[in-house]
Amino acid sequence: xxxxxDGRRHESLPDPxxxxxxxxxxxxxxxxVGGYDLVEQPDGSTKRYYWAELATxxxxxxxxxxxxVMVEQYRPTIRETQVELPAGIVEAGESFSQAxxxxxxxxxxxxxxxxxxxxxxxxxTGMLRHRRGFVFADGLSPVGQELxxxxxxxxxxxPVERAVEVARAEPTNDATVEGLLIAHDEGLL
Numbered sequence: 511x512x513x514x515x516d517g518r519r520h521e522s523l524p525d526p527x528x529x530x531x532x533x534x535x536x537x538x539x540x541x542x543v544g545g546y547d548l549v550e551q552p553d554g555s556t557k558r559y560y561w562a563e564l565a566t567x568x569x570x571x572x573x574x575x576x577x578x579v580m581v582e583q584y585r586p587t588i589r590e591t592q593v594e595l596p597a598g599i600v601e602a603g604e605s606f607s608q609a610x611x612x613x614x615x616x617x618x619x620x621x622x623x624x625x626x627x628x629x630x631x632x633x634x635t636g637m638l639r640h641r642r643g644f645v646f647a648d649g650l651s652p653v654g655q656e657l658x659x660x661x662x663x664x665x666x667x668x669p670v671e672r673a674v675e676v677a678r679a680e681p682t683n684d685a686t687v688e689g690l691l692i693a694h695d696e697g698l699l
Contacts, residue, residue: 516540518565519600519609521641531556541565563639566600568609569685571693572622574650578673578690578699579618583663585683593666593676594686606630606643614647616656618665623649628692633684644689646698670699 529550537544542565546558572579572595584591598613600606607625615621630643657663668676677690693699 569597569689572647577667581663590681610645619655620650621653622647
C-alpha cells in the first residue's frame with residue numbers, strides 16, 4: 511500500500527505474518543484513508559479486515575511551576591468541550607519530540623527547554639492504523655500562540671496533583687488520560 515504524501519508522518523507496516531491477498535482503499539480524505547485487507551487466516555479461510563489509517567500523532571505532557579499545561583476546546587465530532595493535553599499531527603520528517611515542541615508552541619504559546627519521549631503506541635489496533643507518541647516537556651518559556659485556522663482553544667493550567675483527576679472527569683479522551691497516567695507512572699507528576 512502506498513502511504514499518502516500529505517506532508518504528515520505515516521508509519522510503515524511490517525511484513526504480514528498472515529498472507530494479505532488484496533488491499534482495497536474504499537475512502538480517502540485529507541485526514542484518513544479507509545479500506546480493508548483480504549487476509550488468509552491460519553485455518554486457510556479468508557476474511558476482510560477493515561481499517562482506517564490516520565497520520566501519526568503526538569500528545570504533550572507539559573509541566574511548569576507544578577502545573578500541567580492543558581487546553582480546553584470544543585470537539586465537534588463528539589459535540590463536547592474537553593480539557594485535554596496539547597496534541598497534533600506529526601509532520602513528515604519530524605520526530606515525536608520535534609512535533610511536541612511545535613504543537614506545544616502553536617497551541618499553548620510555550621516553548622520547552624527539554625522534551626523526552628515517554629512512550630509510543632499503536633492505538634485501537636482492532637480497527638486503526640494510528641501511532642501516537644507521548645512526550646514530556648518542561649522548562650517552559652512563553653513565546654506566544656500560533657493557532658491553526660481551525661483551532662479555537664484556551665490554555666488551562668491544572669495543578670499537578672489534580673491533573674489525573676481532571677483528565678478522568680467527564681467528558682474525557684483516551685490520549686489525555688493515557689498521557690497523564692504514563693507521566694504519573696514515570697514519577698513526573
